[in-house]
Amino acid sequence: MSDNPQKAYELLWQEIKGGNHSSILAICSNLQGVLPNDLDLLKTKIVALIQTSKFQEAFELIQTVQGLDFERAYISYKLGNFEDCLRVCEGKSDKAFRQLRAQAFFRLSWFEQAIAEYEDLIKNDPSSQELLINFSASFSGPGLGDRGINHFSLQHEGGWEILFNRAILQTDIGHYSEALNSLREVENIVTKDSSLEEEKWIVKAQIAYIYQLMEETQTAIEKYEEILKQTTDLNIKAMIKNNLIVAKEHENKEALNELKSSLGDENKLTALQKAGILLNYALIAFKRKKIQEAEDILKECEKYKVHERRLGSINAYILMKEKKNDEYKNFLLEKHQPWAYLLLIKILLQQHKQKEAAEISLKLKSEQSAFNDQDFYITMSHILEDAGYVQQAVELLEEGNKLFSDRKICEALGNLLMKIGELDKATSVFQQFLNKNDDKAIRSSLVIAAANSYAKWVKANPTVSEAEKNKKFQEIESLKKGLINKKDALYSLRQGDEDIFGVCDRLEYANVNWKQKVEEKKVAEVARKKRKRKPKYPKGFDPKNPNNPPPDPERWLPKKERSEYKKKNWKKQKKLKGPQGAMPEVMGQEVGSFNRGPSTAHIEAAGEKKRK
Template sequence: MSKDPNQKEAIIKAAYADINKFGQNGEYDKAVKAVNRILGVAPDDQTALHCKVVCLIQLSKFEEAYKFIEKNKLSSSLVLEKAYSEYRLNKPEQALKTIDNAGINPLPDSLKELRTQVLYRLERYEECFDAYKEIIKNTNDEYENERRTNLSAVAANLAIDKNKEIPELPEETYEQYYNAACIASNRQKYAEAEKKLRASEKLCRETLEEDGVTEEEMREELEPIRVQLGYCLQMQGKLKEAAIIYAECLRNKPKDPVLVAVASNNSIVINKDQNVFDSKKKIRSAMSDACESKLTSRQKKAIALNNCLLAFLTNSSDQVQQLCQKLVQSYPDLEFQTLLIQCSQLTKDKRQKEALELLNKYAKVHKENAFASKFAVVQLLLSQGSRKEAIDVLLSLGEQMYKPGIISALVTLYLGTDNKPAASELLKSAVEWYKMNNVSSGDLSDMWRQAAEFHLRGGASETAASSLEELLKLNANDMKVLAQLVIAYAQFNPKRALELSKRLPKLETLTTASEIDALESANWVMSTKAVKKSANAKIEPSPSTPVVEKKKNRNRKRKGKLPKNYNAEVAPDPERWLPKYERTGFRKKRDRRAKDIIKGSQGMASGAAEQYDMSNRANLGKNSPATPVYQEPTPGPRQQHRKGGHKKKKGGRF
């Protein structure tokens, strides 16, 4: 049963009025209900269908909006809404296809801007940069600053290619300062980027404080700047400051999953093989599904590679092999890096033969990375102590072996194997090769200098002279090299040595007469302080300088300290400084092995009994020897006050 046409029109009119009111108030959920009232009475109303799609997009119901467009066959009429829904559903290729196949020429400004954003998501930065330049040139409205900010963001990604020229862009807002800092950091100018980021942070605070935003909203705006600042500090080696910034960002739990992924990944790099449990937690958050759609391919690649390295550091052998295989499948350009990780893990597992086979096999197939893979082979051989095999691999590099670094490594290996003649021949061939090919690869002064000194020590004066000649070409004013060259030529070509010696500076230009006199008068045995004192003493003051007489220091002789109870009338013991056992009054123990042992009654000999018999006083005549009486020697001054000797203290020791 059909409704009254007047009633139908009244319902539609009232519903549109509600849609307008709810749309102005931002109440899109109520607006959807009003649209449904219209579609209930007029399901083919194109305006109502369009309003419902817009309301669903405003409510971020992109999947529902896309299905509604497809169901009602609105693709041709609602190109912008369909492409935007696809863009927000992380289908940028499909969105670009929708715009390009719409057949609209020329594209309206809204579709142009959407197409430019899609190109940015697809990482087609050159096309995106040109598109933004054209839009900025042909439009003039209130969104000009936003477009210039987006243009600088595109330029920051283009700056990764060092050969790409980036035009100067304005730096007026804090977003533009931020993008300018990203350009500098991608050019590896980290100090300059740090200054711009600090300026961006300061300007951001001032701008948001003027707008009166909350502290939480200000923190959300500042967090990307802070994380980028942490990256610049990290690349400058300021790891502690960077780690503090990342930890603070993760503690605040930002809503942007890209910030979480970047801060987590960079923290893992700082941790390395420390805090492995914390690194495992962070790598999971960095590789979550929420981050997958918003990260650039370069960021995803770095996180995936770090995941393999973390597994390697945690000694997860099976996991390393699995992750490396997945990494190669996802990013074929990382094949060599994953190969190095795999070989490192095999070496850890003491499977060096398998690692060498993998590297040699890769070098045969991939000629572009053969040079680097052979260096990895050399590293493995040296870790096993196989120096001769490592030398053979380096010699197989052909003309690339004449690079200064490889020559240095080969000379070191030859000397390590006590093969000095081979090292000398290698240096000779290197000198001849550089002369024949006229190659100038960077600064070769160190190589020529080392070769010359090596040959001079070995007595190969002609080869040393050729190296010194090359070194002199690089710096004609180096008198040290010229002097060495004269010494070298003097051994086999005196005429050439004489010619070169004329270029040496004369002795008078190098030293003055006063310096020579000072050297001749210097006493080399004296200390440096004494030499300075003597030099200062010889300096005569000028006539205008007043002469100040220095007072002579009179050293007063101190009286010696005397012991207590010192008696000046008693002469000191002449043996006071001798040890006790060397003094005359010292009683020695009887030597039982002595020959004159007294025997007899009471331990007396029979012949001496009468002599020592004190009862027979008649025997004590003039001819009898006197009884030896021991006299106590005069005590010294140190012993005079020790009359009481040592007393035993109560409860103590002597």
């Protein structure tokens, strides 16, 4: 073939039109002997290497060629060199380059940059399903769930991929029951399609993770172990091994080996996943007294620029455990981040150093930049509430509600007001939010607050007329607008005044007090599973065919404690009553004494002189 280049080129063209990349690669290799510096031939070979997934060979060959920037960036992306990929894509405005840049941002877990890139791409191509799927996945970073789930471009129904990404966002914001419903819907879709076998196990792994977050640890462990037996995907196995170690609270040498194997080069984990596994490894290593190894891993985690909050928390924990009190305080204060201040306040409150915690709070008040985060207000209110400063927590949330007017902070303020019994005020807070925004979760909270307020009013006014009761009740019924449909079932509140407090249980989708319900369920299951112990019988005794009388149930007790022994003790003589020395008389005579007669008891003895 090398003897006739023209014929080889014709054959090569036929293979290119047919898309037979293995054949293209073989022909290019033969032609290189004749034309080693042919640029078109080198480009064709590089593309064939990419199509056959021989990325390392393609990377070595492309170093000898000028141009081919997109192929160069794509090869770097596939080899996991995401920062090199970004360097090549920098300044390029073509859609292909921008899409590759957005994917590199996502793989590096630089979620804000990925979101911004995808938003611009979607403006020019709003109907692209691929862009919408990747865009929805970009909100999977910590703390971005609330933004993603309310984004206008993700509100309409999409494929199973968008539904799966929505479930991840619902998990991030704590709506676990909604996330489970979404994932079960996705599971039904992917199970029916045989080409989506591996995707099925990804969905199952996410379901198990939600059970783990809901503290149903045993259910999560069973699901994880089932997936490990079935799937062959290395990425899924790596993440499940990590989650299993956390669920089982393993801190032994085997746990460290499992985590180390999960970080192998063959596993294509994102930066967020790698950093999560490394942080768990560092924590276990520290607990096993491998201090230097733990510190080295924490330094390695810093280069990923993710999990900043957890990384800082573990660093502070290590310093605190080593009793370097001044160092961990300075470490957290130097971060100048709300989460660092909050962590320090929490530690000080646990150490009963309320004065120092108050000083940090005042410092935060003076630094307005720290208060630009609404999550700070919510977390700070929880800390104040736990410390007993409930009124200060309410005031802080009221201030945050005025600044942000966001669903999360409104919900936190309303729930706290309901907890302390200020139901009318809570109703007003929810109503003010709904006047500007329509939100199902807030509307359900409004119905709960109004219903409890109504029940409280009925109990306080037992003589009120039925007409007035009905009038107030109809006001609550009118608040349910937009809640009754197939997905968001809300049963009628008209179940009697005494049952109106149970409205929380009749809001299926609101996920109200789920933790309390889970705990009650666990207690009920434990009580139901309590085993009745069979009585122990002597050796050789058959209770079905007893030849002798049944064994004494008190045979395990000491003899002095048995009832028969006590009865025998009572059969003694009667105890004597009365003053000491008194004796019973029989016919004028003391029992056991001499007969009465003349006595010399009072006669003075001879020779005894009276004393004056």
